[in-house]
Amino acid sequence: MPRANRRAATPRPLDLGRALGGAARREPYAGGEWFVRQVSGADGARTYRCPGCQQELSGIPHVVVWPADGLGDLTDRRHWHTPCWRERATRPPLGSYR
Numbered sequence: 001m002p003r004a005n006r007r008a009a010t011p012r013p014l015d016l017g018r019a020l021g022g023a024a025r026r027e028p029y030a031g032g033e034w035f036v037r038q039v040s041g042a043d044g045a046r047t048y049r050c051p052g053c054q055q056e057l058s059g060i061p062h063v064v065v066w067p068a069d070g071l072g073d074l075t076d077r078r079h080w081h082t083p084c085w086r087e088r089a090t091r092p093p094l095g096s097y098r
């Protein structure tokens with residue numbers, strides 16, 4: 001079952017992301033856990049290349065994703081289009097995601 005459906009159908013009693021003020025949530029990917037933070041992108045100050053589609057994104061809401069396994073650091077953050085991250089299981093990324 002697609003993850004998006006599962007999440008929608010089974011709300012967790014405690015949403016850690018909300019408990020932390022919406023800072024980040026954890027999601028599974030590529031055999032590990034990842035922090036995912038929704039950002040507004042409103043400043044538009046920087047342009048990022050989405051690992052999912054290899055297109056640039058700037059000035060739009062998107063997600064920032066980084067490994068939750070503690071092995072990476074802030075340079076492992078990747079800026080994804082929200083739909084590209086959501087569909088990562090069925091549309092494998094074209095670029096490096098860490």
Ligand SMILES: [Zn+2]
Pocket residue numbers: 050051052053054055080081084
């Ligand atoms: Zn994308």
